[in-house]
Amino acid sequence: MSELNLEAAACACAAEIMGTLPLIMRTIGAEMHRRHGTELSAPQFHALRVIEKHEGASLSFLARHLASGLPSASKLVDGLVDRSLVARVTAPADRRRVLLSLTPPGRAMLEAFHQEAVTYLSTHLESLTDEEQHAILRAMSILRRRFALNGDMGCPGAPQQGATA
Amino acid sequence: MSELNLEAAACACAAEIMGTLPLIMRTIGAEMHRRHGTELSAPQFHALRVIEKHEGASLSFLARHLASGLPSASKLVDGLVDRSLVARVTAPADRRRVLLSLTPPGRAMLEAFHQEAVTYLSTHLESLTDEEQHAILRAMSILRRRFALNGDMGCPGAPQQGATA
DNA sequence: TATTGTTATACTCTATAACTATA
DNA sequence: TATAGTTATAGAGTATAACAATA
Known part of the structure; x- marks a missing residue:
């Protein structure tokens, strides 16, 4: 039992x-x-965060982290490139692939939005006791370990080689 | 300091x-x-949950809980009504308003999806220690209180009366 | 006149299928 | 032949603006 x-x-x-x-x-x-x-938008914010954390990520890598298909990711990146938030260049070693990176404005916008979200969130948490805040920190730490993407789902730019098998 | x-x-x-x-x-x-x-979809699932919890909710009430506009909510409900997951009837007391409720199939589908999500989530949590699980429960309890919608954002069917002011 | 909801229109996001380019 | 990515097309979701119906 x-x-x-x-x-x-x-x-x-x-x-x-x-x-x-x-x-x-x-x-x-x-x-x-x-x-x-x-x-x-939320998908755009998420995409910027993935590219920030994995500079030089390929489109496939981004799509896996977005849990969406390649066409969706491609179109999403289109919009970010059009707005000069993301740079998309052909990989020299394998001209089929693209390398994604944040532009300075992209990095600035991501940082500003992230900081604003954190600050807003923190207004809901300020009146908690020390013990309550620590309970939340501990829970987040436990959960993050459990839900972390296995092995980072492959290298940012590398092709998939049976990541789930 | x-x-x-x-x-x-x-x-x-x-x-x-x-x-x-x-x-x-x-x-x-x-x-x-x-x-x-x-x-x-996630918006559909969310809408079903709101209507389940607030049987007889108006469209405005649903839109507030969805954090979306009335036209979005109206269109979302269109799809759910077309699929017989939600019933939408004119309110007798105020014929401008509609009363939303789950149909039996809607309730069944919501329950099935919710249970499946919970079961899937729990597979990530089974190997945690008792203490770790309690830490998560406690954190969720704290957070839920902090982020609970104030005063339920008005009665399900009632008009807004300066909720934010 | 104010409020509830719908319709019209446009844009983003996503999906599938077909396609191009590279390996 | 297989892989990386794009384009084509369609559908869902959301936004704004204009509208209809009711109070």
Whole structure:
């Protein structure tokens, strides 16, 4: 019965997560949208974050991290390149591939939006006790380890070689 | 300096949340999409959850909870009504308004998807220790209180009366 | 006149399929 | 032949503006 209890506890955890995370994400999204309109959509913000963390990422790599298809990622990048937020150049070593990187304006906009979201979020957390804040930090640390993308889903630019197998 | 530290701690919390929550949400979304394709999109799932929790909600109420405009909500509901997942009837007391409710198939589909998401999530949490699971439960409880919609954003069907002012 | 909701139109995001270019 | 990416086309979601119906 201890295994059964473990599973029940995991499900209880999962249900709480399903009841809480979407609420927080919508709260942040709504506030950012209220302040900046359609200046930077959630997919665009996400794409910038991936490219920032993986400078020189290929389009396939981005698509995997976006959990979307190549055409979607390609079109998304089109818009970011048109607005000079992302640079897209052909890879010298393999001219089929592209290398993505942030332009200085792209980096600046990403940093500004991220900082603004963090600051907004923190207004909801300031009145918490030290102990409560530490509980959140600890939970985030546990969750991040559990949900971290396995092996970074391949090198930023390298072709896929059975990452899931 | 203690106030400064409190603010810094809140920002650190916020940054961890920004680094963790989107990752989890994308993981769930990608898995659900992998299993069910476009059978039920995230906005549709969210709309069903709001209507389930607030039977008889008006379109305005739904739009507020979706953090979207009335036309978006109207079109979203169009699709759900066309698929017989949601019932939309004119309110007898005020014929300008509509009352939204789940149909039995709508309720069944929502329950199935929610249960599946919870079960999938729980597979990531089963191997955690009791203490780690409790840390997550506690953090979710704290966060949910902080981000709960104030006063439910008005009664489900009632007109807005300066909720933000 | 104010409020609820819909329709018209446009843009972003995503998906599938067909295509190009490179390896 | 296989892989990386783009283009073509279609559908969902959202926004603004204009409109209809009701209060």
